[in-house]
Amino acid sequence: MPGVERWRQPMTLPSQICPRTRTVESLANLLAKHGVVLVRGTPASGKSVLAQLLTSLLIQQGMPAVYIRSWNASTDISVAEYLSTECHNVDLKISANGILGSNVVFVIDEAHLTYEVADLWYGFVKQQLDMQSGPQFCLFSAYGSPTRGTTNRQKTPLFIPAHMRVSLLPSYGGPDLGLCLEESEFRNVLERDREKLELDADAQDFVYRITNGHVGMVKAVLSYLKMCHRSYLRVCRTLTLSHVQSAARDRHSFFQALKADVASRSLPLRIDCRLLNPQIRTVFQALLANKSIQFDEDDKAMVTCFTEGWIQLDSGSCTKCDTFECSEKEHSYCTFPSPLHAWYVEYMYAPTYHAPFPINEYPSLVQLYLAVAERFSLKLFDAARRGMRLGPSGSRLPKEASYQDEFYRAYTDLLQFRGGITTEWPCGGGSLDVFITEQKWGIEFLRDDLNGHLKRFRDGGHYYKSTQDGTLRDWLIIDCGISTPRKKYPEEPHLLRCIFNEEHTHYRILDCQNNELVPERNM
Structure with missing residues (x-):
């Protein structure tokens, strides 16, 4: 029957596939404990490979496991009959009436195709929630509510508790595993690369940070780097952070390559x-x-x-x-x-990302920053203080990120995206927190190590060359804190201090000599 993988032995992995041992074993243990696990992730996030790795491990452990690649049961047969047929196709002789009394583990890929199959969700999955006996169901879905199998409000929602759900990253109240590659798994992917592409430690950190370990994006970025630096790679196998950043700066070519990759499904x-x-x-x-x-x-x-x-x-x-x-x-x-x-x-x-920047209204970066600061809001800072901010992949954002994130939000509130604004812009040997692409203006936000950040723009620092060759025309270093600074830096005209009260309900802005540019203002 189409959709069934006839596995009697654990599958043999292609050498370039990372076995994800800890993740797969943790998922198997989670399934054994709760009977049902819902794994959700966007396309190209590694669901199918993880489903196959799980099935292979279960078979290796002696469990009766059935991998269903895609649910395609005819409407004229019951769910029990369909599951029984799937079992028979892998030599598991279990009748339709015997499914609920069996210990078969059903690993169902593309499970979002089953959202309208009420008998599966309410007759089988619901019945096995947190059950210690009977069949087990691991459902891999490309979309759907994080807590239930469907967003169709005409049906009674099937609540899947947080401890039985897996998302891109480990989430609050959920298990300690996710679809995205852990750092050790990401490095294992690099080691298994067929073409033996090597990245130095800083380059690896950069790629992992911009992808969050999203499987499809990791592979797409590695493919792009090979294409972008193919001439260099003929004589040298290791790419540095500088190589990776130069490739990422050409956003048009970068995104054209992503669009041509299988990861473009997401x-x-x-x-x-x-x-x-x-x-x-x-x-x-x-x-x-x-x-x-x-x-x-x-x-x-x-x-x-x-x-x-x-x-x-x-x-x-x-x-x-x-x-x-x-x-x-x-x-x-x-x-x-x-x-x-x-x-x-x-x-x-x-x-308006590609619309012109209103240079007549904001002729300098300082004037732009002061105008944007007028639109600062308490809401984001309050959520950051309580540790309640979510970022890409559902990750919890650190409190320190709130300063650049609030500038970004307030900028778009003021100008939408005119002039092009982006974050984590590759520059020299580092990444600028915020970059206005048309004007080539950069901003760094910090809470500590002021001297270290100042050195980045001086001779020998990460950004110095960019300040000399025109890649970075102007820049600001925004020292964010809650106490009034004593030390002055008259030789650093690019330095501003944004001083908040402890609750982040008020702020004031000082220049490099601690002169007040903006008196205390409510947010």
Whole structure:
């Protein structure tokens, strides 16, 4: 029968496939403990390979496991009959009536195709939640609610508790595993590369950071690097951070390469006419500005974005009870699958991204910063203080990131994306926190190590060459803190101090000599 993988022995892995031993074993243990596990991730996030690795391990352990590549049961047979047929195809002689009394482990890939199969979800999956006996179900889904198998409000929602759900990254209240590669797994992928591409330690860190270990994006970036530096790689196998950053700076070529890769299944491509819908672009813009937004199942554009795999859904905080797990109702939040997905959407679809910067209104970077600061909001800082901010892949954002993130949000509130604004811009041997692409203006935000940041722009520092060759025309170092500084830096005209009160409800701005540019202001 199509859709069934006839495995009697553990599969032999191609040498370039990372076995993900800890992740697979943890998933198997989680399934054995709870009977049901829902694994959700956007397209190209490694679900199918992980499903096959899980099945192979279960068979190796002597478990009766059935891998269903894609659910295609005819409507004229029952779910029990279909599952029985799947068992027979791998020499497991179990009748339809015997499924619920068996100990078969069903690993169902493309499980989002089963969302309308009510008997599977309510007759089998629901019955096995946290059961210690009977069949087990590991469901790999490309979209759907993080807590239930469908967003169709005409059906009774099937709640899947947080401890039985796996997403791109480990989430609050969930198990300690995710679809995205852990750092050790990412490095193992590099070691297993067929063409033996080598990245130095800093280059590895950069690639891992912009992809968050998203399997499809990791492979796509490595392919692009090989293509971009193919001449260099004929004589040298190791790429440095500088090589990787120079390739990433050419956003047009970078994203054209991503669009041609299989990982593009998780990207919104221009050939999809729905992307002409301004409401979809509004969803993208809100996500870029805020990093995460609460999911609204009545918003058709938002539903389209997540069913197409352009955004990820995860459990977020309840604004009323101030927790990630609310006893009354769990809240779902949208995020981009990785920072690289956000970069792509920013470049391709952000409204006015390629519109001219209003240089007559803001002739200097200092004037721009002061205008943007007027739009600072308490909301983001308050969420950061409580540790409740979600970023790409559903990761919890560190408090330190709130300063650059709030500048980005306030900039888009003031100018939308005019002049092109992006974060983590590759520059020299580092990455600028914020970069205005048309003006070639950069901003670094910091909370400590001021002298270390100042040195980056001096002779011998990461950014010095860029300041000399025109790659970086102007820059600011924003020292963010909650106490008034004593030391002055008259020789550092690019330094500003943004001083907040402890609750981040007020701020004032000082220059490099601690003169007040902006008196205390409410947010």
